[in-house]
Amino acid sequence: MADTASAPARSTLDTVAVAAGDPDREQPWSELGLKADEYERIREILGRRPTGAELAMYSVMWSEHCSYKSSKVHLKQFGEIPQETPIGPMLAGIGENAGVIDIGQGYAVSFKVESHNHPSYVEPYQGAATGVGGIVRDIIAMGARPVAVVDPLRFGPLDADDTHRVLPGIVAGVGGYGNCLGLPNIGGEAVFDETYLGNPLVNAGCIGVLRHEDLHLAKASGEGNLVVLYGARTGGDGIGGVSVLASETFDADGPAKRPSVQVGDPFMEKLLIECTLELFRAGVVAGIQDLGGAGLSCATSELASAGDGGMHVHLDKVPLRDSTLSPEEILMSESQERMMAVVEPGDIAAFLAITTKWDVEASVIGEVTETGRLVIDWHGETVVDVPPRTVAHDGPVYERPYARPEWQDALQADGAEKLARPATGDELRATLLQLVASPNLCDKSWITDQYDRYVQGNTVLAQPADSGMVRVDEETHLGVSISTDCNGRFAKLDPYAGAQLALAEAYRNVATGGALPLAVSDCLNFGSPEDPAVMWQFAEACRGLKDACLELGIPVTGGNVSLYNQTGETAILPTPVVAVLGVIEDVRRRTPSTFQAADERIVLLGTTREELSGSEWAKVAHDHLGGLPPRVDLRAERNLARLLKDLVGIATSAHDLSDGGLAQALAEAAMVSGIGARVSLEGDAFVGLYAESAARAVVTVDAGDLEELRALCARHDVPMTELGTTGGDVLAVEGQFEVPLGELREAWTTTLPSALG
Template sequence: MSETDHSPRTSTLDTVAVASGDPERDQPWADLGLKVDEYARIREILGRRPTSSELAMYSVMWSEHCSYKSSKVHLKQFSEIPQETPVGKMLAGIGENAGVIDIGQGYAVTFKVESHNHPSYVEPYQGAATGVGGIVRDILAMGARPVAVMDPLRFGPLDAPDTHRVLPGIVAGVGGYGNMLGLPNIGGEAVFDETYLGNPLVNALCVGVLRHEDLHLAKASGVGNQVILYGARTGGDGIGGVSVLASETFDADGPAKRPSVQVGDPFMEKLLIECTLEIFAAGLVAGIQDLGGAGLSCATSELASAGDGGMHVELDRVPLRDSTLAPEEILMSESQERMMAVVEPGDVDAFMAICAKWDVEAVVVGEVTDTGRLHIDWHGQRVVDVPPRSVAHDGPTYQRPFARPSWQDALQADGADSLARPTTGDELRDTLLRLVASPNLCDKAWITDQYDRYVRGNTVLSQPHDSGMVRVDDETNLGVSVATDCNGRFAKLDPYAGAQLALAESYRNVATGGARPLAISDCLNFGSPEDPDVMWQFAEACRGLKDACVELGIPVTGGNVSLYNQTGETAILPTPVVAVLGVIDDVTRRTPTGFVAEAERVFLLGETRDELSGSEWAHVVHSHLGGLPPTVDLAAERALAELLADASRDSVVTSAHDLSDGGLAQALAESTFRHGIGVSVSVADVAGGDAFVALFSESVARALVTVADDDADRLVELAHRHGVPLTPIGRTGGEVISVEGSFEVGVAEAKTAWSATLPAALG
């Protein structure tokens, strides 16, 4: 057959008529990931057995990845969070492709973070690349121009052979796809822990900008409107890909099933972006949906169920790369770089003309109807006749059993208090050098240098700053800032507090740059939902996020749940990654991370307590995990954020760095590395004068700031006004990091240790 030969394979075609007259045919529902009760429910909905095409649609749409069947009972509580932000109303939220936030001046920003974990283990480069491509199309589908990406990553131990297999490919995939799209990568994380061995986490975030009037939603409304599929051709890559692959546990040798991982084409995606934005500008779209997980099954059923409820599709019109594909394979394919639009009949010619201009293939595959049914035909024979909502939204809902693990109390009782602590100056110096060189705290330039951080010319802050920031408006300098964070060790010790600590750190990172936090998106990465211990962790994390958002007054705009992240019986650390987006009125007043001048005063904002359990020190020096994480203080976080935003707006501080992993010692070291400017500090007034606690505690709601002498009084007044504890600890200058009465270490020596780790391990 030629590439364009769409001849039907009638000998094996399973139509609605055949299914009605052949009720007892054996079907591979279990192989497609369906449970016996789910298959029975499908038969009940249809009043007959499903056709093979219908079975394919239900299997991918009812998968864990697409339906959230184990998690949605816990996600419902996010609707209790107020939908207003300090700037204005949320324009689109949970249930849409991505959340949309009003940021003022007629602008809105859409952002979302999603997972592509299991595909990236099977095929690191393509798994990561198509993760970026998928989240970019989610943002595009809202009517926005994508302007930046981020990549929170998790790997097994740095010295593990499989880490050396997956990490270079994943980083190359993230960079290769994003760079070719011309999107700056402005932030993210790279964290190493043995629980991620065999199950790396590849979370991808995209930010887009739009005017309020450009907002588009995923719905098929208007009887007679045409349904157009445009972009890349449909192939066999990704059949059952992320929808099935992300809905099962890996065994010790990898995934039990290895569906084809999607293959990305960033050049096609770039054309698709520009084509779609021109179509939006011309006002030619009544509804739009990207094709990601579950492909055509998702796009057709979600558009129909969110609109007037009916759609008729001629599946044999779908352009194919592989003419041998059966209807069910076409419906399951997750081939990339595809979009589906709903267009009024009178606008079809103009739509097609724009697609032709950008060399993007487009085909009318169907139309909106008033039947309340999704009808799909293959060469004149009906292969799908379903209520679309039953596929897209009314899938199974599981009340998975969950209970506090029997081992949780013992874990929390085993705190870091009994661990041997450094006491002498030499021991403290050695501890600092060991920590700055540790995999989680070392320089990540080996990774980030593979990303273009400044393409498009609007990047204001990016790695290694605390947050990424981009300019939205060239005239007013309005901008947005984004940060992602999560400490999985904290979440293991207390998932309720751990989720709040993830939110708090991202919130703080956005504030140190001078932005005011507005909203969050989350990517909740956990082990098997069939394990009551894991489900308890998940339930507690959701409860923690909801309570924190209510207290901080910021909404959850949407996000992603990724379950079954475990190898055999070993689940990953619970990893509820939280992305916080903030707004800054004038990006020229942003605050950088790192010392910028000699002879400036150094202040510590916030209170330091003896909180070392779950810390990087306990992890690196003692391989210990136990106790309780640092105490959450959301009121203190809010006060600190308000102070930092005011200080940036009024140009009071010259630099700001949050305190988190590695504590004050790590913040001091990283601040000196930025421009090679040393610092001399005294910690006599911090943590009761205990130098170890002062330097390595990971207490929250803290930041390190510098000010010129003339502005010190202004900072003191700001701290007093916001109720934030403030401690003067020293001055910048020289070529060493000096801790009075304890030790000093050369900035160059410390930076060499910090910079050498990843190149030495990865080449």
């Protein structure tokens, strides 16, 4: 038998009847994160003061993390983007647990990126681990089998004590949970900047695969249908967790509030995955919702609101790990590895037989009604009686004041193009070795080697490739590709252009592997929405992302907003992480990112300009941030992507140019493959090597394919420049310098191990 809380004395239970007769009782609304006007609005909705349980529900569901109350007014513009991908209409989009898109052959893919930033600072291992667990359950809830995860990460300076505290735990948490689930980690980033000190970003993404007919949505419909809670028992871990913790700014000396961080159990999650997929196959699920942020408060109110509008729940039937939990604590608990299903009465026996088979505990805790109310009882007494939509969807919406900060003009006027730059071959050589060893450009194997990238046997590309790629069908070799990207330095210089550059880089990375970019998920990480400058950054980033998606012809399928990412008065760099998912018809015909053989021709695609502001060179060589980011040319990005798709089977390798410019791309292609290169550059060699102009890639082809490449470049209106030839064991720039690959690799690979042990 499951533990249940004993019935309290009637005089101590705050029921709806008690609340109606006791209107002036003092309540801890401020301690729960509600504003005075929000508390008054709850009273207006209910026509009385809320009970303690109702107050708990509204407080977590109206938190910034759950309600998006500061961001809704800007996010709604994503609805202006046509809800179809380059190959067909979206199957599920914004508002669902995760987006779902058609990829052909009867297959669909669900994907999404979310944040677990503040919990990962408070408790790095469990914060990161449960971030992975939560995004995986979002994918399961759509009816999809998870097939891969990604992890875009941001940390403070590599040499900072607190980075040494949080980074190992976060990486271990991501790897430990994903590895136990048997999910390959195929992509992500690890970026270091002083603004993330005390506020690391832990974004987690997941891809799942399903057949079209297996799609499931989160709604509770059908009067008399049963509400079943299954998975792990509810405990005291995570009470108020991410829903409150992610809705507050950290003080300079640490979190002012430290709600309990959730504790994950990946082995229970693995059982939950297999159990849920079998429930779907058996056809015994009428509606489903995972329990993540806000726990039962979220699952019950969202399911009821999205369905027929009514639900009656018996909270004392919830299986507990701690029998002393109060109704408020049970509703606020964010204990992990839990799902809620709506089941027709005739299917409940089959449902419970399957959960028993998988040793997954399940309890019928309520039923669907047509009352339009969410009613929750506790040992026969009603402690919640609310219109569910007011909890789940009709929370406060703030039009926060926003304004372009006064310092923005001075920041943009301080361009890096005026900084002293290397002029001799020896100086250019030293710059290359300095950059490849820098924290943001160095080898990330210390991190990625802790992840199983090839479990399940369908991984085609993974780090350090430009994008991750997995096979979906073992017979046809249909596959999908994903890349997550963002340069927060560019977004600080110009948040509109910065968001577009994040999208453009992810779009380009997917294309270099030979995949067709289809759709976007985002994870928008910013500082306090109560700062008009931060809200301006957020508004501009949303506008930029919307405009870029319109021009590229790809939709936003959903995503996540994470605000209050700042310590004291120091906000993080605006970090609109963008994930782009693409499809490839045959993964065997992918294009690798590194050199494949000697005596192949190296060709630069795209136009290089003197664009150094916000670059890694400016950061590493001068600790400088100022000027304007690289120019955004979405037409050029689209043309380049189409060219790269047509080059499948012709190009022997393709690598995008982004952080570190051409020099970094050539160095990575050479170091990973062990094949050197000799190139010559026209004009300013420094600009040619280290500028970070967008819409560029470097490809290699056999000498006999140069004319076909030239013809395709002309057809797609993409400039091409022949650079040189692969081969040897050095990276050489004619007339300037050469570096043995061994020396280059030594600089590239030792940074993280030396710093982290």
